[in-house]
Structure formats: structure tokens, C-alpha cells
Amino acid sequence: MRADNGWVKRLLTAAVAVLLTAAAGCATTDDRARPAGGRTLVVALDLPFQGAASDTSESVANAADIYLDEIGAMAGPYRIELRRYDNATATKGSWDDATCVRNATDHVAATDEVAVLGAANSGCTKLQLPTLNQDPAGPMLMVSHSNTNPGLTKPWEQGEPEKYFPTGRRGYARVITTDEYQGAAAAQFAARDLKVGRCAVLHDNQTYGQGVAEAFAEEAARQGVTVLDRGAWDARATTYTALFQAVKATDADCVFLSGIYDNNGGQLVKDKVAVLGPNSGAVPLIVPDGFFGFRDFQRLPAAEGAYLTFGGLGLAQMKAAGGAAARLLADYRARHGSEPASAYALYGVQALQVILAAVARSDGSRRGVRDQVFEGTGVSVPAAQAMLGKDVRIDPATGDVNVRDLSVLRMTGGAETFLKAWPLP
Incomplete structure (x- = not known):
């Protein structure tokens, strides 16, 4: 139930933030007692904001903004901000090779960024991963909501996926079927x-x-x-x-x-x-x-x-299932007057949830955020909070998600x- 009274909304926001931290596996009593306003970390959104895909990218960014507001913009002790990067050009009208490469370099140079949500297109991701993987402070974590090319995580074409991870340490995950x-x-x-x-x-x-x-x-x-x-x-x-x-x-x-x-x-x-x-x-x-x-x-x-x-479920099916997805869609309609352009908006939030779960457990460094996903048992988001309505787990050996819908x-x-x-x- 959505509350309009300010004090109720604050209580709900605080409760959701605590649940997210607990789901990430690090919610000790000391952590929960920390006041908001800790160090600010940035999650980059690397998407095509121009051309035919712009509606979908705007929906992903808008849904991520709403979700971050809902949880009080916190992951564990860290305050979270989102930063948009456009990987498309007006001339091409879609994602662009050179822009994708430049964005990856910019991510590494932006010392307050700890992870990347995206890219939307597998070809762009393949250009970005080697740069992010060789980040001296990383590897830098990237989690995609829409990349479906198998070679990003499993043997497919020659040299895949190893050629995307020159350090030998993986740093890429996704939340969608391949x-x-x-x-x-x-x-x-x-x-x-x-x-x-x-x-x-x-x-x-x-x-x-x-x-x-x-x-x-x-x-x-x-x-x-x-x-x-x-x-x-x-x-x-x-x-x-x-x-x-x-x-x-x-x-x-x-x-x-x-x-x-x-x-x-x-x-x-x-x-x-x-x-x-x-x-x-x-x-x-x-x-x-x-x-x-x-x-x-x-x-x-x-x-x-x-x-x-x-390679997933549509908006209607996710809404009908109720839970976190239905609540976010209601908030999206209230703020924007319509539903998102596509279900990728909810998959984008699911990718953000994975990133925030890793951030909440980490020491706030790029390497620390990445290690939470790919070392030990990895990260998970429980069904009660997950946009997919199921327990979402990232395989630390591959970066693939356990949920497969089509x-x-x-x-x-x-x-x-x-x-x-x-x-x-």
C-alpha cells in the first residue's frame, strides 16, 4: 500500500532500505544503526539515449530513479547516485562503437563510480568490457539488463568469454536469458x-x-x-x-x-x-x-x-504477478502518467538491485563491489524485493542469472x- 502521509512514507522508505541491506547479506546490527548520509557512490547508466531505442532507455533510467527514491538512495552505509552516459549518436541513431569505447574510458576515469548498469546492446558491451576489466582500481563491475549474446559469459565464438576479461577475473553479470x-x-x-x-x-x-x-x-x-x-x-x-x-x-x-x-x-x-x-x-x-x-x-x-x-516476461505478466514489480509500475504511472516503454525498465531495476546488493556488502571500492559478485557465494536478491518476483542469484563462476524466462x-x-x-x- 502506498502512503501519502510523510511520516509513514519515511518509515516505509527506511524499512525497504534495511531489507535491501539484509538481503545483501551484510545487515549487522551496527550497519543498520548507521545514520544516512555516508559516502556517496555513483552507478553509471550506459544506454543509447538517442535514436529508436531512446524511449526504452529513458524508461530504464526513470524506473531506476524511482526505485532509488523508494529505498532512500542508500545501499548499506553508502548513499547512491545515478549518472547517465549516452552511448548513441544522432548521426547513427543507435549505439556507436567509438562512443561505447570512450564511455568505458570515462567510467574508469570517474573515481566516484563503482559500477555500470548496461550496456543495452551486446556489441557495445563487448567493446567496453576489456577496458573496465583492466581498471587498476577494479575490475569494475558491469551488470546488464538486456545483453543476450552468450559469448559474454560462456564459450561461444573463438576466444569467448576470456577475451573480455584480460585480467583473468570476471566483472560482468546479467539478469536476462541468453x-x-x-x-x-x-x-x-x-x-x-x-x-x-x-x-x-x-x-x-x-x-x-x-x-x-x-x-x-x-x-x-x-x-x-x-x-x-x-x-x-x-x-x-x-x-x-x-x-x-x-x-x-x-x-x-x-x-x-x-x-x-x-x-x-x-x-x-x-x-x-x-x-x-x-x-x-x-x-x-x-x-x-x-x-x-x-x-x-x-x-x-x-x-x-x-x-x-x-528473453523474459512482459510488463503485463510482471504486473499480474504482484509484488515489487507491480508496486514500482504503480509508482512509475503516478510519476510519469504512463507505463514504461518496455519490460526492460523492470529488468534495468533488477540489474540495479544486484549492483546495490554488492555495494551494500562491500568496502565501497570498485574492487570490493566486484568481489561481492564474483568471489565466494556471490550476491542474491530475495523474491519479495526482486523485480523478477523470484529469488535472483548471480552465478559467481559465470555472471549469469539463475532465472530464465522466455x-x-x-x-x-x-x-x-x-x-x-x-x-x-
């Missing part, structure tokens, strides 16, 4: 539910898109679906009519677009429908979570009927409508 599950689930859904037999698979030539496409294609073959193409689309193209005419010539009964909506996804979807017909017709369109949460995609008439996979949604009436949860192995 691509090998998402790509495989999308292929299973195409074969079992949509009953397709011949699917064109296209990617945006980036780390994320290639990874999901590979996982989809491998599972599709196991499901008896013929993969017709595994080429890339050019994000700078003005039209994809010829591309889809070539797909049409193969008699495809399915199209899987593996990549991010930022990479000219709107034009791609419009041309798919123009050449191959509506997504509710003979050639359904399936996209991964690189298209999830984009308001432009949701408003696009050509997107109607498209199927999406998302949803299939469909664009219906301009909204990402939950269709079903997909079982994971």
Missing part, C-alpha cells in the same frame, strides 16, 4: 505452432543479430524446417524490395529478422509486408527481442500480426500482446 535459448525457442515456435516448412533467416550483421540467427537456424534444422537464407540486410539501404522479392522466389513460408529495430527495422518490416503480404497471411514474420519495446515498431501498421520472442508475443492492435510462455530446457 540468445541460444531465445533463437531456439523462436525456431520451435515456428515449427510447432506456426507449422512452417521453409524459413528465410536474415540478420543485421551485428553481434546480437548474428548470434540469434545462428541459434534459430540450428534449431530450425533440428525441427525439420528448411533454412533458405542466412544473409545480412544493409541498415543504410533505402529499400528492401529486391531482398524480399528474392525471398519470395524461394517459396518461403516464414521470415525471421534477427537484429535490432534501430538498424532500419521499420523500412525492413514495411517492405516485407509490401512484397510477401501481411504477417497474418501466408508468410508470418518472427522477430527477436531486438525489436521489443520500440514504440515506433508498435505504432507501425506493417508490424501488425508479427510474432516476437523476448515469452512469445504478438503485435495486436499496436501492442505487444502476450501469447504464451515458452518452456526452456
